[in-house]
Amino acid sequence: MNFNLTVVGGGHAGLEAAWIAAELGLKVALITSPNVKIGSTPCNPAIGGVGKGQVVREIDAMGGLMGLLADLSGIQYRTLNESKGYAVQSTRVQLDKDIYASNAEKLITSHKNITVIQKKVDKIERDKLGSFLFFDELRDLIVESDKVVVTTGTFLGGVLHRGCEKKKGGRVGCSSSKDLRDLFANVKTLGKKFKTGTPPRLDKNTINFSKMMPQPSDIKANSFHCLHKSSQRFLPQVECYLTRTNEETLEIIRENKEDSPIFNGQIQGVGPRYCPSIEDKAFRYPDRNTHHVFIEPEGLETQSVYPNGVSTSLPASIQESFIRTISGLENVEFLVHGYAVEYDVVDVTQLDETLQSQDIEGLYFAGQINGTSGYEEAAGQGLIAGINAALSFLGKSPLVFNRMDSYIGVMVGDLTSNKRDEPYRLFTARSENRLFIREDNVINRLAPYRKALGQNRALDKFQSQYLEDYNLLSELCESYLYKKNSKNMNYFNQAGYGSLEENITLAELLKRAHLDPVETLFKELNNFGVQFLDSSVRSVAISKKYAGYIKRASTETEKIQKLSLKKINWEMLASSKNISHECRLRISQIRPSSFGQLRQIEGIRPATLAFVAGNFI
Ligand SMILES: Cc1cc2nc3c(=O)[nH]c(=O)nc-3n(C[C@H](O)[C@H](O)[C@H](O)COP(=O)(O)OP(=O)(O)OC[C@H]3O[C@@H](n4cnc5c(N)ncnc54)[C@H](O)[C@@H]3O)c2cc1C
Numbered sequence: 001m002n003f004n005l006t007v008v009g010g011g012h013a014g015l016e017a018a019w020i021a022a023e024l025g026l027k028v029a030l031i032t033s034p035n036v037k038i039g040s041t042p043c044n045p046a047i048g049g050v051g052k053g054q055v056v057r058e059i060d061a062m063g064g065l066m067g068l069l070a071d072l073s074g075i076q077y078r079t080l081n082e083s084k085g086y087a088v089q090s091t092r093v094q095l096d097k098d099i100y101a102s103n104a105e106k107l108i109t110s111h112k113n114i115t116v117i118q119k120k121v122d123k124i125e126r127d128k129l130g131s132f133l134f135f136d137e138l139r140d141l142i143v144e145s146d147k148v149v150v151t152t153g154t155f156l157g158g159v160l161h162r163g164c165e166k167k168k169g170g171r172v173g174c175s176s177s178k179d180l181r182d183l184f185a186n187v188k189t190l191g192k193k194f195k196t197g198t199p200p201r202l203d204k205n206t207i208n209f210s211k212m213m214p215q216p217s218d219i220k221a222n223s224f225h226c227l228h229k230s231s232q233r234f235l236p237q238v239e240c241y242l243t244r245t246n247e248e249t250l251e252i253i254r255e256n257k258e259d260s261p262i263f264n265g266q267i268q269g270v271g272p273r274y275c276p277s278i279e280d281k282a283f284r285y286p287d288r289n290t291h292h293v294f295i296e297p298e299g300l301e302t303q304s305v306y307p308n309g310v311s312t313s314l315p316a317s318i319q320e321s322f323i324r325t326i327s328g329l330e331n332v333e334f335l336v337h338g339y340a341v342e343y344d345v346v347d348v349t350q351l352d353e354t355l356q357s358q359d360i361e362g363l364y365f366a367g368q369i370n371g372t373s374g375y376e377e378a379a380g381q382g383l384i385a386g387i388n389a390a391l392s393f394l395g396k397s398p399l400v401f402n403r404m405d406s407y408i409g410v411m412v413g414d415l416t417s418n419k420r421d422e423p424y425r426l427f428t429a430r431s432e433n434r435l436f437i438r439e440d441n442v443i444n445r446l447a448p449y450r451k452a453l454g455q456n457r458a459l460d461k462f463q464s465q466y467l468e469d470y471n472l473l474s475e476l477c478e479s480y481l482y483k484k485n486s487k488n489m490n491y492f493n494q495a496g497y498g499s500l501e502e503n504i505t506l507a508e509l510l511k512r513a514h515l516d517p518v519e520t521l522f523k524e525l526n527n528f529g530v531q532f533l534d535s536s537v538r539s540v541a542i543s544k545k546y547a548g549y550i551k552r553a554s555t556e557t558e559k560i561q562k563l564s565l566k567k568i569n570w571e572m573l574a575s576s577k578n579i580s581h582e583c584r585l586r587i588s589q590i591r592p593s594s595f596g597q598l599r600q601i602e603g604i605r606p607a608t609l610a611f612v613a614g615n616f617i
Contacts, residue, residue: 001115003029004393006134006145007386008121010038013151013367013378015104016064017386021149022113023063024390024453029143030108031134033155034118035174039069039104041375042154042171043198045095045298045306048224050080051426052376053090054407056224057439059376059383061446063459065107066379067224073100075238075300077221077231086518086542087435087549088428091221094240096299117142124148124184132362147389149364151382154196156180156369157344161261162337163315172198172339180344180369186360188347194423195262195269196373197277197311197340200319201304203333204297211328212241212295222538226443227462230534241295243328245278245310250289252322253282253314261313261340269342272373272423277340278310278322293326304335313340345371348415349590353400354388355381355412358591364389371420372411380408381415387453399452403596404433404561405445417590417600433557435550440539444470469536476530477507477521477544495523510544517541564596566617573598573612583608 003026007018010032018030032038041047047070048056060067076094109116119142123135127144134142155170157179169175180189217237222230253260260279261267271277276284281291294308307329312319316337323329348370350358355370357363364385367378388398401409410431415424428434437445447463482488483503492500497520498512506524510517521541525532543550573579574588583604592598595617599609 001029001143003027003115003143003145005029005147005149005386005389006031006132006143007149007151008032008124008134009151009153009155009367010036010108010116011151011153011367011378012039012066012375013153013382013385014149015039015108016059016066016379016382017149017151017364017366017389018108018114019065019111020063020383020386021390022111023455024387024394026113026390026393028114029117029145030114031117031119031121031142033120033170033174036170037101037105038108038116039101041095041097041100043196044308045097045296046092047095047375048090048092049376050088050090051407051428051430052374053080053092053224054437054439054442055376055380055411055426056091057226057442058406058408058446059379060225061442061463062383062387062450063453063455063457064379064383065104066376067226069100069103069107070095071223071225071228071232072103072234073097074223074233075235075297076215076217076240077233077237078215078218079221086440087438087546090439091224093224094238094296096235096301098299098302099235121183122178123182124150126360130362147362147364147393149366149382149385149389150184150369151365151367151378151385152183153368153378154341154343156183157193157342159193159342160339161267161313161342162339163259163261163313163318164266165315166261166266169341170343171341172336180346184363187357187363188350188359190345190347190371190420192345193269193342194345194371195267195271195340195342196275196423197271197313198338199278199307199310199312200323200334200338201298201336202307202323202329203335204303204305206331206333207295207305208328208330209241209295212243214239214241215294222439226466226535227458230538235300238297238300240297241328243293243295243326245291245293245322245326247289248325249322250282252318252325253279256314256318257283259315259318267313267340267342270422271340272425274425274427275311275373278312279314295328310338312338314338343368345369345420347419349417349419351416352593353412353416353597354392354398355385355416356388356392362389362392370415371424372415373423373425377411377424377426380411384408384412399449401449402561403431404557405437407431407437410437413597413600417592417597418602419589432560433553435546435553436557438542440535440542443467443535444539466533466536469532470540473532473536473540474543477510477540478505480506482506482509507544507547510541511547517545560599563613563617564594564599566595567593568595568598568612568616573616578611578615579608580605
């Protein structure tokens with residue numbers, strides 16, 4: 001069977017890659033292991049979070065699946081950073097894992113351009129004409145295709161650890177695939193494995209929730225998918241609970257250090273710094289005697305709950321001892337014990353900003369195999385690889401996201417510019433422009449990219465309507481004047497808007513520190529008797545509120561931006577005697593194509609940047 005594109009792996013990266021390429025008209029084969037559910041969530045049952053919620057909305061604005069699937073399976077919504085103001089807020093949705101996976105499978109298998117093949121790929125080769133050939137474990141040819149996106153997650157060279165138990169596997173209950181180099185000769189790996197871990201799963205019926213603090217779903221939090229109503233819910237909402245570890249918990253862990261594969265040398269791989277195991281917390285922060293544990297349901301029907309914060313690979317008996325010291329978990333029964341997994345990672349500096357190998361044309365990588373951790377990071381890369389594999393097949397120019405206007409751009413820029421020595425996770429501080437890269441204005445930021453894809457779906461019509469409303473309303477805010485007269489002064493008083501000392505515009509009113517700009521704008525529009533799309537109102541209100549800060553920040557970023565877009569010839573730089581040996585070495589390794597990419601390379605000195613800016617562009 002011949003396809004335009006083959007996607008290997010049906011996880012979060014694979015789903016997005018296959019879906020978007022199929023939407024762009026390619027005939028896509030999605031080959032994925034038979035014993036792993038499509039779109040399964042092997043770790044925490046949640047999508048979104050700080051920085052990650054923005055990525056989910058970016059994927060959604062480009063026509064991807066993650067936001068839609070999260071809404072359809074959402075059982076608890078939260079707005080994170082709520083107290084810090086609109087500019088840095090992010091949405092996080094607790095999922096029913098089974099519903100998420102079953103909707104993912106339904107959507108993917110019903111797309112007319114996607115053929116799902118449930119087999120394990122054992123070897124990928126290239127024939128003389130340049131087609132990629134995919135073989136199964138019996139060495140039978142499964143399919144051929146022009147392009148390939150590899151999204152095999154933690155499965156390549158995967159080794160599972162729990163205490164002294166060590167066995168091959170991609171995740172619990174699933175066998176691993178071969179090592180990356182066996183799957184595809186000539187691919188450069190990082191040379192070391194990465195590691196991640198997961199907590200045990202506990203039986204809901206054996207937990208004493210009355211000893212924990214309930215955390216209800218936020219009814220006002222916005223849904224992810226832009227075609228859903230702002231706070232639309234599809235499933236009943238449930239509570240999560242908060243409890244804590246204590247001195248006894250940490251004492252048990254500390255007493256058993258030599259049984260921890262992380263600390264006794266059994267695990268060599270580097271783990272995610274921002275998602276530490278409970279062993280890491282116990283030893284790296286010896287002065288702390290308590291840590292949060294969030295008790296998160298894994299679904300509406302299942303008994304399984306996920307204790308977020310106690311990821312562990314200690315032996316099963318020690319896991320049981322320390323978990324049962326936690327308030328509310330004294331009599332808890334285990335459904336699955338926690339474990340860690342080590343896996344192979346691609347050397348992402350060998351990829352360009354479309355996530356295509358610089359050495360093997362037509363070969364793309366996305367997701368955890370690129371050294372990231374997290375569903376959202378994986379999905380964002382899947383989208384980029386899928387779009388670009390499709391554009392390349394169609395003979396069109398690539399689509400590269402700018403880091404100044406998207407977190408996906410930030411992530412891909414960071415990944416392809418630096419050799420990774422630890423798993424990569426997105427957070428807002430990675431962006432130079434985070435006041436602008438917000439959840440609320442995702443359509444303003446991403447619509448131009450979507451337009452470049454030349455699609456004409458319901459999403460595109462919605463985006464046009466949104467932008468029309470946004471522009472009209474933005475003008476209205478600047479032009480509508482509250483004249484200083486007794487009627488308006490009274491009204492300001494009654495409405496709690498403060499005093500009216502001089503004529504002010506609606507935009508100026510929204511900037512007042514004590515007012516919630518979103519509520520105020522909705523209220524005023526209601527008074528005027530005019531209606532706009534809810535999402536446009538929200539975004540206009542927030543951009544007016546922060547206009548001053550955003551302008552200041554954007555003047556700075558524009559300067560950097562102009563320079564960043566300039567193309568450079570890395571070969572000339574790598575042979576320049578005026579650049580230090582170390583910098584030249586890094587330039588040759590990464591092969592940057594723009595000044596922006598050069599800037600992102602770790603270890604490139606300011607003096608080198610100044611020299612390049614002054615002499616090469
Ligand atoms: C134990 C564990 C703990 C984790 N902990 C965290 C955490 O703390 N924080 C966090 O953010 N993320 C965590 N994750 C990571 C999160 O699950 C991933 O980031 C995310 O699922 C990656 O998506 P992906 O699409 O790259 O890969 P996956 O979702 O893993 O999907 C890979 C897919 O490829 C398929 N596949 C693999 N090899 C082959 C082959 N040879 N042929 C055909 N199909 C193949 C698999 O069946 C699977 O469907 C954890 C994952 C695991 C397994």
